Amino acid sequence: MTHFKSIITLLLLLVFGLGVNAQSTALRPYEGATHTYTWNGLASGLDYEFFLTANSDGSGLMDDGSTFEFDFLDSPTGTVAPGINQAAVPIAWRNGAAFKTYHVWLRVTIPGGCSNQRYVVVQPQPNTFDLLSENIPVDNTESCPAVTAADGFNPLAPGYNAGTTTLQFKVRREGGNRGWQFEPVVSIDPSWNLDVTIVSIVAASAGTLTADVSNLYTVPASDNEVTVTVAVKNYAGTEQIVSLEVRNQKEEQTRLTDSNPSNDKVQHRITVMPVILDMGGV
Numbered sequence: 205m206t207h208f209k210s211i212i213t214l215l216l217l218l219v220f221g222l223g224v225n226a227q228s229t230a231l232r233p234y235e236g237a238t239h240t241y242t243w244n245g246l247a248s249g250l251d252y253e254f255f256l257t258a259n260s261d262g263s264g265l266m267d268d269g270s271t272f273e274f275d276f277l278d279s280p281t282g283t284v285a286p287g288i289n290q291a292a293v294p295i296a297w298r299n300g301a302a303f304k305t306y307h308v309w310l311r312v313t314i315p316g317g318c319s320n321q322r323y324v325v326v327q328p329q330p331n332t333f334d335l336l337s338e339n340i341p342v343d344n345t346e347s348c349p350a351v352t353a354a355d356g357f358n359p360l361a362p363g364y365n366a367g368t369t370t371l372q373f374k375v376r377r378e379g380g381n382r383g384w385q386f387e388p389v390v391s392i393d394p395s396w397n398l399d400v401t402i403v404s405i406v407a408a409s410a411g412t413l414t415a416d417v418s419n420l421y422t423v424p425a426s427d428n429e430v431t432v433t434v435a436v437k438n439y440a441g442t443e444q445i446v447s448l449e450v451r452n453q454k455e456e457q458t459r460l461t462d463s464n465p466s467n468d469k470v471q472h473r474i475t476v477m478p479v480i481l482d483m484g485g486v
Contacts, residue, residue: 226332227381228458231324233297234331234379237458238277242292243310243322246284250312252291254280257307260323266306273301273328284312296459301328331463332379335386335453337470340372340431346473347371349438357438366438370403371472373448376429380460383425386453387418390434393445399437400446406431420452441479447471 228234230241241254256274258264268275277294284291291310306328311321339345350369351357357367377384392400405413407427415421423430436446449469453462462468 226379228329228331228333228455228460231326233301233326233328234333234458234460235297235299235301235328236331236333236463237455237460238294238296239458240292240294241308241310241324242290244290246289246291246312248284248286248289249315250284251315252282252284252313253311254291254293255309255311257309257323258304260307260325262307262309262321262323273298273304274306297328302330304328331460333455333460333462334378334464334467335384335450335462336376336378336464336467337448337450338374338376339470339472340374342374345471346475348475349477351438351477366440366477368399369436369438369474371434371436371446371474373432373434373470373472374429375405375432375448375450377423378428379463380455381425382458383422383456384453385420385422385456387420387451388432389449389451391447391449392436393447394442397437397439397442397444401435403433403435404431406433418452422456436474438474438477440477443476444474445471446474 228237228239230239233239246252254276256266258266266274275296275298277296280293282291291312295308306326307323308326309321309323311319313319347369350367352367355367355369356365358365375386375388388402388405390400390402405421407413407423407430409426410424413421413423413430421430432448434446434448436444447469451468454460
């Protein structure tokens with residue numbers, strides 16, 4: 205076989221964060237992650253084909269239509285466009301991929317002429333990307349209603365004002381160091397209290413975050429956690445259970461989803477504020 209003289213260099217599209225958390229990479233992707241595999245240094249006009257095999261000698265061809273552990277998200281074949289000098293394909297690694305080793309090949313061919321091919325070894329890993337909700341501190345699971353003027357408590361107001369209790373929760377990332385997204389959902393028991401709101405979501409580095417039109421908050425790679433501040437209207441004689449749940453969480457670049465839904469929801473109990481009725485005998 206005639207080999208091209210040009211040196212083909214593999215460009216793995218990796219984004220390294222500042223943290224020390226393990227991450228999904230192109231050569232060691234988490235199950236559920238998507239990575240784009242790009243080869244540079246190609247001449248325009250070459251036909252190319254990506255394919256996967258079980259072995260380094262090119263045997264044991266794997267078909268994404270019958271091997272459900274991976275998927276080509278774009279066509280694995282094409283022609284190198286003028287001025288591009290590279291070929292790329294995104295591969296999604298599915299559940300079960302961690303039980304195998306894959307050889308990701310690129311074959312390029314001069315139309316009507318010779319071919320050349322290269323491969324990299326990919327060893328998928330079990331997904332450890334996780335977002336979890338916690339009280340602040342983690343064991344602060346119940347508290348009394350706030351009854352200070354700073355919290356709006358005013359027994360002399362017309363109709364009486366029991367004020368508002370402010371709670372803080374933490375949403376924390378583990379097992380990743382890229383940008384991440386989530387939707388915070390606050391609920392309360394009794395559900396008739398409609399006056400429960402998210403006051404702010406703040407990251408240490410990025411500061412106050414703003415939701416998009418889908419109520420998703422995007423957190424940069426530099427932040428492993430955010431503080432969610434919630435305000436709840438007080439009602440005398442009523443215990444209130446406030447819940448914060450994270451939904452639609454994912455890692456931005458790899459589209460990786462949460463590996464452990466069991467810790468997505470946390471609760472805090474606001475204990476009963478005693479009832480005081482009108483004064484008599486005056």
